[in-house]
Structures are given as C-alpha cells and as structure tokens.
Amino acid sequence: MYKTSKELSEAIESIFSNPEEGLLALGAINADIGMQQEQPLSTQIDPLQRVSMFRRKIEDWIELYGLEIQEFDSEYDSLRISSEAKALLLALREIQRCFPDSETAPRK
C-alpha cells in the first residue's frame, strides 16, 4: 500500500472533487474489491531490471490508451485518455532521467 505524505494527500484533495478517486488510483486505500490483485515484485530482482519491467508496463499501457481512444467518441473520454497518457509519458521521461542506463524490457 502506498504511503502518502501530508503534502501529497493535500495535493490529491485539491485535484479530485472526491479524493478517494485519486487515493484508489494510487493504491493508498484498499477498496476490498474481492478479486486478486497484482503483488509487489520481489526485492530479490535487480532494481534496474525492475525499472525495465516498469517501463515495459507503462509503454504497454500507453499503447492500450492508443487503442482505447478509438473506442470512445466523446470529448470527456478523449480528454481523460489524453490526460492520463500524458501523465504516464511524463513518468517515463522522468524514469529515463533518473535511470539513464535502463532500457524497456523486451516483450516476452
């Protein structure tokens, strides 16, 4: 479960009309969804390899957004998808900056 600082919590509260929406996305609160979820990666795996896996997953998600946007036809969804994708692209940029020696893990 993600531990939020006071500042992060306050930021989430100011961004979302209902902060629970942001906290759920972050994984900072548990919704008790009754379905099995992805578990944390083992700390035994090399950190750089974990970064590579992270990059792979985020790139896959961006590709998924690319397909999703074709299935929607509303301004709301277009804005939602492009905003979410942009946030992920920024995260990728920062990952590249922090781990310049990392590469995206190849598709299995």
Place this chain on the structure above:
Amino acid sequence: MMKIKRTSQLVARDVPYIMHPKKAILTLRQRFGVSDHHDFASSHRHEQFKTHSSEFPFVRSSDIEEGRITILQSESQHYAVDSKGTVRSFLPSVLEFKVRHLLGQPRKENIHQEQAYFAEVKALLEDPFPMPLETAKVVEKPKAAQTPTGFVNQYPNGRNASDIDFITEPTLTASQSAQVDELHAWLLSTNINGITKPEVAEYITTRDSLTERVALLESGDWYRGKVHDVLDKKREIADLDYEFARRADQVGLVTVTPILDLAGLGIGSLAKAGISSTIKLGSKKGVSIGTNSTKGTTTIGRESFVPDSNVLNTGGRVIPKWKWGNNPITDAQAAEAYQAIAASKTDVAAIARYMNLNERSVERLYKIKDYLFKGNNDIPGFTPDPAIATAWNRMRSGGSDLAARQRDMTLLKHEVAEMRIKQQNPGINHTEAHRLANERYNWQETVPWEELGF
C-alpha cells in the same frame, strides 16, 4: 483476523468491522488470556491483555469500555482452496485438518509466518469464490503463454471481440455462389472512370489479403507485440486506402450502378465474395468506396453517403463507439451501449489497469463480460440494463470513488455467484438463480436512483 485501533483514528470504512466492546473484551480474553492489572491512580482494577503487537502491546478493558481503543474484526476464514485445488491455510485448526482430510492433502510443510506468505494467503482468503471443496480431482489447466494483464483483451476461451459481426451474411447456395463469383469477376473487369482494371484488381486483392492477415492476427493467440503487428497492418491498409482514394478523387464522382441488383444479392453476399462491403476512404478528402446498403449502389469517388461518426468502420464490420462520456445511460441508450461494450477490445485490460488485477482476476472478468454482454454457450445475453452499462463504463474509465467501486464489485460478485449457481444447478431458471445470488450479493439495492435509467 483482528485489528486494534485508536478510536480517534477510525475512518468510515472501518465502521462495518467495529466490534461491540463486550464482544471485543470477550475475544481478547479468549485469545490472550486475562491478567489483572491494578490501576493505583484510580484504585480501579482492569483486565489487561498482552497482545504482543508492536503498536498496542497491552490493551486494558477500560480502554475499550471507555471508547479509547476499538477492536476491528474482519470475517474470519480458516481455510482456502486455490485455483489448482490445493489447500492453503494460515493457522493450524481443526477445520483445516478436516479440509485437508477431505481433499486428501495431509499437512506436510511447516507454515512460517512470513509477510510474503501471509500476503499470498490473504489474497486467497479474500477470494469470495474459492474452489468448492468437492473438487478433489484437479485437472491441471494449461498455462497461458502470456499474461494479458495490463494489456489488450485476450479471451481465455480463444474467442475474440472481432468475432462479433454486426452484418449477417447469408448462407449461399451453389448457384448463388456462382453468381457471386460472376459478380466479383464483373467488378474486377470494370473500368471505373479512369482507374484501370489492373489497378482496381490489385487494390482489392491487396486490401483483402491485408484484411485477412489482420483478422488472422486478431483471432490468433495473444503475444506481446501482437497489437503492434495488428496496428502495422492496419496502417498499411489505411495507406492503401488513402492512395486509392487520392486516385479516385482525381477522377471525380462515379457511381457504379446497381451491381447488387444485377446479381440479386444482398450486402452480406458481397462481403462473402471477398469484396469489402464498407470501406471508408480518405475522409479528409471526402472520398469513399463502398456499397450503400439502402440504395444498393456502389460508389467510387466523392462520398455518396455520410459516414456515422459514432461507429468504428473496419471494412465489413461496424463497431459502435461509447459516446456518452461518464453520464448515466438511459433506457433508450442501453442497447447501443451494450453493443459498444461487447465490441470493445480494451475494456477488460483497462479495468485490470485501474484495479491492479492479477491474471486470474482478469480471466474471471472476461467470463463476466461474456456472460453479461454477449451471452455464453447456452446462456443467452440479457436485456440491456442501463445501470449495468453505466457501472461497466465507470470501471473501464477508472472513475470510481470508494463507494462506487465497492458497488461495482458487488455487481461483479453477483454475476459470478449467478453463473456459479447456474453451473451447479443445470436447468435452474434465471429468476431463481438471480434471487439466490441476491441473497449474498444484492447489487440492485445499491444502485443510486440516477443510474437506473429513465
């Protein structure tokens, strides 16, 4: 499982799990035993429980009675059976012994109370639908080559969203097939206003082979990179279309008169003959080629019909898009919303992304989707329900607060329970299965009135 918390730190989601003070003291007494403690300041004697927890090593009965400390208790479950039918347990108990005995799995290993182990077991315990205990004979399921989690939809039963065909193609008799062949040949031999026969032939042949390749890729097994390959082929098709449209635009408007009337056949036959019945070309240039199902004419050149912006045109297939944003769906929109959901190839992957679901949950989600929106095997699809369409779209677009997510999960649990009841009781009617599922997961009661659809 029990959790000790300061009352001042309670949050709304704790409320269902708060134990009555008397029951809390009784539970602590049974679990940790009693040790009397004399409070010299107040000359009051308390029961004190040594809990061994780091945050609350000692808990006094007066703390509970006077509301300083609260005991939370989630539902306890002493055993779980995972998807392979293996008994997993977190504490030795008589019940666990009985379950192991029933399944013929005597306890061999020592359980270490490690955090990782508990996380795994906790996930199993949270599973509201563990395998039934009767399934002692376990058939190992072949493992999927790749995980679909976090990526595009993959249907575990081998089916694909592209299987949904909104154009019904008739079964042709031998003479009709011959007519279609003749029609195909006639179309290829026609010199269309400046575009030469070989050009038309090459365009149709190349496009059909590419379309066939895309269909093969889409219906084949999932692999990482599949989406990339499909998009690559679709891009090739788009380039081909654009180039042909450019040529057609140069030669101007031409309407090839009623070829369908000539053959006396419908739009489906044309598609069956290998000729794409709806091919949208170069919309920026306002050109198109295709058949008009109403007029029965084929047009090459400037648009002869206005394409519906709410459908995704995929050459022969018309897939509706979701056009209602995050607004609740009305009764009138429900059927179209169901079509859009059924045709979606990304929704399950998107739900998995927002809810952090693992592979097993994703597979379950596919089954729920098939059951709700497409019908599954002998079970027909249901009458479109606007509240269900609204809930599904909320899940796939990640727009849930805590209450909405729990409500949506109740819907999923209800459907799983209903499916299971039908599986275990062949011949049971839907109303009865629905009533039984409602006894445990009553989703209808949780739906807010504005989502009921009017």
